[in-house]
Amino acid sequence: MTQSKPYIMALDQGTTSSRAIIFDKKGQIVSVAQKEFKQHFPKQGWVEHDPEEIWKTQSSVMIESMVDKSISVDEIAAIGITNQRETTIVWDRKTGKPLFNAIVWQDRRTADFCDSLKEKGHAELIASKTGLIIDAYFSGTKIRWILENVEGAREKAEAGELAFGTVDSWLIWKLTKGQHHLTDITNASRTMLFNIHTQAWDDELCELLEIPRSMLPEVKSCSEVFCETAGDVLRSKIPIAGIAGDQQAALFGQFCTEPGMAKTTYGTGCFLVMNTGKEAVRSENKLLTTIAWKIGDEINYALEGSVFIGGAAIQWLRDGIELFGHAKESEKLAMSLPDNEGVYFVPALAGLGAPHWDQDARGAFFGITRGTTIAHFTRAALEAIAYQVYDVLKAMEKDAGEKTKELRVDGGATANNFLMQFQSDLLECEIKRPQIIETTAIGAAFLAGLAVGFWKDREEIKTLWKADKSFQPQMEDEKRENLLHFWHKAVERSKNWVE
Numbered sequence: 454m455t456q457s458k459p460y461i462m463a464l465d466q467g468t469t470s471s472r473a474i475i476f477d478k479k480g481q482i483v484s485v486a487q488k489e490f491k492q493h494f495p496k497q498g499w500v501e502h503d504p505e506e507i508w509k510t511q512s513s514v515m516i517e518s519m520v521d522k523s524i525s526v527d528e529i530a531a532i533g534i535t536n537q538r539e540t541t542i543v544w545d546r547k548t549g550k551p552l553f554n555a556i557v558w559q560d561r562r563t564a565d566f567c568d569s570l571k572e573k574g575h576a577e578l579i580a581s582k583t584g585l586i587i588d589a590y591f592s593g594t595k596i597r598w599i600l601e602n603v604e605g606a607r608e609k610a611e612a613g614e615l616a617f618g619t620v621d622s623w624l625i626w627k628l629t630k631g632q633h634h635l636t637d638i639t640n641a642s643r644t645m646l647f648n649i650h651t652q653a654w655d656d657e658l659c660e661l662l663e664i665p666r667s668m669l670p671e672v673k674s675c676s677e678v679f680c681e682t683a684g685d686v687l688r689s690k691i692p693i694a695g696i697a698g699d700q701q702a703a704l705f706g707q708f709c710t711e712p713g714m715a716k717t718t719y720g721t722g723c724f725l726v727m728n729t730g731k732e733a734v735r736s737e738n739k740l741l742t743t744i745a746w747k748i749g750d751e752i753n754y755a756l757e758g759s760v761f762i763g764g765a766a767i768q769w770l771r772d773g774i775e776l777f778g779h780a781k782e783s784e785k786l787a788m789s790l791p792d793n794e795g796v797y798f799v800p801a802l803a804g805l806g807a808p809h810w811d812q813d814a815r816g817a818f819f820g821i822t823r824g825t826t827i828a829h830f831t832r833a834a835l836e837a838i839a840y841q842v843y844d845v846l847k848a849m850e851k852d853a854g855e856k857t858k859e860l861r862v863d864g865g866a867t868a869n870n871f872l873m874q875f876q877s878d879l880l881e882c883e884i885k886r887p888q889i890i891e892t893t894a895i896g897a898a899f900l901a902g903l904a905v906g907f908w909k910d911r912e913e914i915k916t917l918w919k920a921d922k923s924f925q926p927q928m929e930d931e932k933r934e935n936l937l938h939f940w941h942k943a944v945e946r947s948k949n950w951v952e
């Protein structure tokens with residue numbers, strides 16, 4: 454198939470903002486539109502989004518990205534969708550109305566139920582089928598919570614009247630005016646209901662979590678023409694041809710297409726993902742086994758270390774306690790100090806993910822004195838992002854049996870040069886930041902473009918990745934060891950806080 458249309462549009466629906474990015478054949482960004490949306494924290498440990506606001510921001514940036522550069526709908530060859538994963542939306546199939554706010558991946562409300570699953574001895578069953586560790590992070594227990602807590606929801610679900618979807622499914626439902634209820638295999642693999650080996654929804658797990666099978670979307674690959682847009686937003690029909698969860702899309706967008714290649718995305722959370730090829734490697738160090746992508750019949754697996762609070766630590770300093778007005782100010786503040794002067798922050802604001810998996814940990818600052826200033830808090834938060842990535846990379850190196858020589862990075866917080874240098878110092882490895890740090894979006898664009906012949910094959914797109922800046926380790930061993938010693942001491946003290 455050849456393709457004469459000049460552009461691909463990627464929709465990147467992240468935790469903090471909705472983005473639409475238009476790419477040309479050279480993989481260059483032609484237009485970007487982005488809108489932040491409201492984060493709802495109705496109770497301690499709860500995090501919600503309004504699904505209609507997700508749709509409103511996403512549809513408006515689609516239009517804006519075209520209007521800004523006078524691009525017409527007919528010039529878009531295909532749409533690729535990538536999204537914050539695990540975030541759970543349940544809606545009524547007849548009215549299309551959500552029954553409840555989207556329960557965000559960071560939300561901890563089902564932690565007790567997860568503990569009860571562990572106590573009943575289901576951890577091995579779930580790990581062997583899904584590759585996941587039982588945690589409130591994943592969609593399954595969030596769906597169950599909605600069915601248990603929204604009046605009439607369970608009856609409707611049993612009657613086949615409700616649909617569940619991660620954000621990709623919700624956007625497709627909206628873009629096709631309710632004609633399609635589907636997801637891709639990477640998003641499915643984060644629900645705790647999907648068997649990553651048989652590549653199908655698992656009846657035993659649906660039964661365990663009391664989730665009617667009829668609520669679940671059809672599972673597709675990551676790169677094929679799934680459907681066409683049919684709504685009022687885009688008057689012309691555009692094929693939707695790529696879908697992947699954002700971390701998997703970033704792995705593809707970074708061309709980590711060979712086993713052993715890894716990337717870390719520094720967005721709201723930090724996600725270190727390593728390609729393990731056709732083999733679903735079981736971690737012995739508390740990492741997740743997940744599906745990287747499926748293209749045609751070819752399935753690719755990955756190991757993942759998920760850190761719940763990454764750039765969100767900076768966002769919290771900015772919005773939650775208003776230490777500064779813009780995230781980029783954090784770099785200057787951190788660099789105004791010669792070092793952290795003994796101040797550490799454990800950003801367990803949503804418990805701790807990999808490799809600790811402590812749902813009851815909570816955030817804490819350590820080492821505060823009368824001399825502590827905003828600069829110390831800020832530096833501690835940036836350093837904390839890097840320490841957490843250090844911990845997951847060490848776990849991954851143990852699983853892989855070798856030391857990482859190079860790490861590709863992307864996501865909003867990689868704009869911070871202090872953070873990137875500190876990360877390289879801690880890991881003692883080269884950090885490569887690509888020219889286009891929107892690798893999540895470009896990954897989705899590649900998946901869509903491959904399906905409609907916009908790009909011929911993977912060899913063609915491989916040539917498009919270009920490094921922008923590389924960070925080399927510079928720190929002395931003694932200093933690094935000292936920093937890590939206090940970091941680990943701080944982590945231990947923040948664990949198991951909630952009783």
Ligand SMILES: Nc1ncnc2c1ncn2[C@@H]1O[C@H](COP(=O)(O)OP(=O)(O)O)[C@@H](O)[C@H]1O
Pocket residue numbers: 466467468469470719720721722763764765766767768780781782783784864865866867868869
């Ligand atoms: N210069 C910066 N320094 C540190 N953190 C930053 C900087 N710029 C953005 N961030 C953080 O990056 C995150 C946004 O990155 P992004 O990749 O857009 O995330 P998401 O896809 O999760 O919405 C926010 O949490 C923000 O606080």
Ligand SMILES: O=P(O)(O)OC[C@H](O)CO
Pocket residue numbers: 466467468469536537538539558698699700718720721722723759
């Ligand atoms: O929105 P991000 O980029 O922090 O990604 C969220 C992840 O997909 C959650 O698993």
